[in-house]
């Protein structure tokens with residue numbers, strides 16, 4: 182199945198105008214800095230990994246990129262619009278955000294959940310009917326994410342992996358130029374994780390203008406198509422830039438404050454505790 186329509190996210194913008202431009206961002210809550218002088222530029226076609234230990238500030242940064250809150254200081258532009266000077270609700274409709282805490286209450290079938298991406302709501306609004314183009318796009322996206330077989334299955338019966346892929350299809354309904362994936366592989370078994378990562382790689386190939394930011398603690402959960410990375414630790418950026426320059430043994434060890442060896446094989450990353458030299462016999 183091919184994409185039914187061509188829109189902004191399907192073609193890289195010739196100007197390469199940033200999708201995200203955050204400059205000198207501080208975010209303070211209860212007199213504590215949750216983000217401290219964070220800067221980030223994401224361009225069309227770039228696929229960022231946001232990595233760091235628990236409490237580093239990753240979800241807080243995503244809450245800015247998804248126009249959920251403003252910075253305390255500094256500036257954040259998303260899709261060319263400055264947070265604090267724009268209608269945040271309207272802006273959110275142009276951002277695909279896959280939130281692991283999706284608050285669904287009704288037992289909707291998979292296809293209906295994907296279609297709620299067109300209405301920007303959690304439930305299907307009363308008397309709302311999808312257009313032919315919306316129905317076609319929902320079918321295309323379910324096929325792309327490998328969940329066509331779950332189109333009629335009810336949400337409570339879906340596995341965690343199926344739910345994750347349904348939610349990515351939902352987030353893609355409005356053809357966003359920015360897709361935010363907050364720990365999409367958490368809780369998946371190895372086969373479900375590999376299917377999800379293959380779907381993300383395929384999505385990125387089919388939509389070369391799409392920019393994505395994926396949050397994870399685990400380097401094994403990074404798709405091959407990752408182009409850039411940011412390491413966050415205690416609210417601050419440890420390193421940021423091209424993925425090959427950032428995901429190094431030295432920088433990741435600094436970020437997690439633990440000696441970690443990084444390996445990249447066939448485009449994928451793995452991490453494990455660095456082996457220390459054996460001590461003298463008997464010790």
Ligand SMILES: Nc1ncnc2c1ncn2[C@@H]1O[C@H](COP(=O)(O)OP(=O)(O)OP(=O)(O)O)[C@@H](O)[C@H]1O
Pocket residue numbers: 210211213215233234235236237238239240241242398
């Ligand atoms: N509204 C708030 N007021 C005060 N502290 C907060 C608030 N929201 C988050 N925090 C704190 O900010 C820190 C960063 O939280 P955040 O959720 O961004 O971290 P994270 O890197 O996503 O962590 P994890 O990997 O555990 O999900 C945490 O210590 C958290 O307790």
